[in-house]
Amino acid sequence: MNKFISQYLSKVCGEIKYKGVTDDISEEIESHICEIADNYIETGMDEDEAIQKAITQMGDPIKIGKELNKTHRPKTEWSIIGLVGALVLIGGLTLITILSTESIQNQGHIPLNHSQILRTYLTYLPMGIGVCIGCYFLDYTKIEKYSLHIFGAAIGVWMSNSVINNPSGIIVLTMTLFIISFAGLAKRWGSGNIKDMLKLVGLAMLAIVLIFNTHPLSFGFVLLFGAGLLTVLTLAIMSKDFAGNKSRFIFSIYGGALLAKTFLLAGHLTSYRMSRFLAIIRPESYQNSSGWIISISRDAVSNAELIGRSDSLYYWQDGANKLILPDVHTDYIFTYIISTFGLLIGLVTLGIMVCVLTRMFMATRSIRHSYGRYLASAIVVLFTIQGLGNILMSVGLLPHLGFSLPLISYGGTSFVINMALIGVLLGIYRRKDLVMAGKKAC
Incomplete structure (x- = not known):
């Protein structure tokens, strides 16, 4: 990697707290710098001069790093x-x-x-x-x-x-x-x-x-x-x-x-x-099998109070209320x-x-x-x-x-x-x- 690019990327990534994204960010920024530098090289400019000019065009690395730190960091929902x-x-x-x-x-x-x-x-x-x-x-x-x-x-x-x-x-x-x-x-x-x-x-x-x-x-x-x-x-x-x-x-x-x-x-x-x-x-035709539990569920919902307990799910036995629904x-x-x-x-x-x-x-x-x-x-x-x-x-x-x-x-x-x-x-x-x-x- 060109030393000027390396120095620029180091400054950018130094502002990014979450280091897990620095490799990807470095590759992306390097790609942009290379694309800009290629255009200058095609006009006859020296490679190092073209890269430095491309870096200048990219902007302040500290400012870019701080902006990227805001964007590229873990988010919690x-x-x-x-x-x-x-x-x-x-x-x-x-x-x-x-x-x-x-x-x-x-x-x-x-x-x-x-x-x-x-x-x-x-x-x-x-x-x-x-x-x-x-x-x-x-x-x-x-x-x-x-x-x-x-x-x-x-x-x-x-x-x-x-x-x-x-x-x-x-x-x-x-x-x-x-x-x-x-x-x-x-x-x-x-x-x-x-x-x-x-x-x-x-x-x-x-x-x-x-x-x-x-x-x-x-x-x-x-x-x-x-x-x-x-x-x-x-x-x-x-x-x-x-x-x-x-x-x-x-x-x-x-x-x-x-x-x-x-x-x-x-x-x-x-x-x-x-x-x-x-x-x-x-459900009435299958009261001795699966229709029984469906009937109980429907009765519980249809007889429910707006607020508070309904007795639809209970039956009285041995002096206590017991749940019908399993x-x-x-x-x-x-x-x-x-x-x-x-x-x-x-x-x-x-x-x-x-x-x-x-x-x-x-x-x-x-x-x-x-x-x-x-x-x-x-x-x-x-x-x-x-x-x-x-x-x-x-x-x-x-x-x-x-x-x-x-x-x-x-x-x-x-x-x-x-x-x-x-x-x-x-x-x-x-x-x-x-x-x-x-x-x-x-």
Whole structure:
């Protein structure tokens, strides 16, 4: 590098506090200086003289460095952090309310172990916060090259289900690892080359089949996971670096996904699965199976007070009120919130959730790095469908899908993973203004 350029860059970068961007900034400024110097050299000027004149034209290095320091530094999306904190607080207060209810017992179900649930929650709460902070400071660009390894790790986690015996936790963790790996693989292979695109589709189908065969309720997770994969593929196809026919690939990917899910569902369409969906239309005809819980959920919402507790979720037995609805601390916590605290609190909870998802979506729009944009967008889709699915399930408009309400429902594994994804998203946003592309040198 020319000594005059080196001295100039040293002064500029000396004003930049975040040293992680100085290499990219140096390459960009060097490129500009070289372009200007080339024009002077073409007029017959000596190279050193041309470079010095180009440097003078660039301006005061101290002033430029201070301006770049303002622009190129980590950004924190405080609104997302505040809203996420509100959801975690709502979840904690709701759980405490549930555990403080005397004789808490679901009809026909094992009584809740109050002390065990509280100990688990108090263990996973700081763990989730710690993981979120760790992922926030993690340089996500460093894991892109390990995408195929992460895909293999996801398969390993899926295979461990026979040992761990925690199907829901395994599905959530496996699905998360697959999404993270797929974002990197889409960046690597999503260029429009037929062979590379077939690799992506093949791995996506393998991941979907594995998840579908993990748990009886996994069809909902397949829909959730498939939406995340389609989001990543769509962004890759619509990017400026995609060399293939965008319309043809979009049609093929979405048409193939619809066909594959149709065959997958048809091949596993048991009478049990069919009854769960028919119960939405005629719950009274399935009162002894899945229609019972849908009826209870609908009654709880329709009979809820504007503010305060309704008795729709309780029945009287042995001199005490007991809960009718099972899993009020996990899958049906939103139903409990509405029935116990009132419709107004339910709407406030829903409003905060919508605000979180909106802010997350807005954050992804400002991310320029393709891998970061793929990963952040998939995270937003996972949260959106998970939250929407749980709420519709809680009010009796969907069958039981096994979705938890993100950051509110009780559950150690899902809470920690969701907090990790929040941390990853915030970490991607934190680096959104970094210079990512190299430039030509002299």
